[in-house]
Amino acid sequence: MPEEFRDADTVAVIYDETEGLCYYADFGQFDTLFAEPALARDRAHLSRLREYLNDDSVAPMVIRRLVQRHPENADAVFRALLRKPTFAWDRDGEELLCRRKAKHFAHEPLPSVTPVGNRLTELLRTQGKKR
Numbered sequence: 803m804p805e806e807f808r809d810a811d812t813v814a815v816i817y818d819e820t821e822g823l824c825y826y827a828d829f830g831q832f833d834t835l836f837a838e839p840a841l842a843r844d845r846a847h848l849s850r851l852r853e854y855l856n857d858d859s860v861a862p863m864v865i866r867r868l869v870q871r872h873p874e875n876a877d878a879v880f881r882a883l884l885r886k887p888t889f890a891w892d893r894d895g896e897e898l899l900c901r902r903k904a905k906h907f908a909h910e911p912l913p914s915v916t917p918v919g920n921r922l923t924e925l926l927r928t929q930g931k932k933r
Contacts, residue, residue: 814864821861826854829864835879836872842882851883855902862899862906869895 807813812830817823828850835847842848854860869876869891876891880898900907918926 816864816867818861818863821863824861824864826860826864832868833871836868836875839875839878839882842879848883851879855883855898858903858905860903862903865899866895 807825807827810827812828814826814829815823816826831847831850832854835841835851855865873891876895877889880891880895881887881889884898
């Protein structure tokens, strides 16, 4: 496991049919924030969410998953984060992701990790030895 994950309080392992298998440090903090939107008053929670929103290595799928888990609280969290009292995820969410995650929308997503079975692994090793 990469060093950055070893120090994290929580690590989410998310399998997405488009993005593949992905790991995200401190996902539990975000899940708690969306479960308890009153935590949006805490700058530390919002700061970490802002980092995820602005980080090119974090796929839009992660933000969507949080919203899917707690749809009733998404508006309150993003209103606090963005300081926009009229923000509504249903209306403004995809536009926000397109703006903040432009690189992800500029190309077809590729899986970050692809599980490979034993048979394919053996074939790849055999091919490597022939070269």
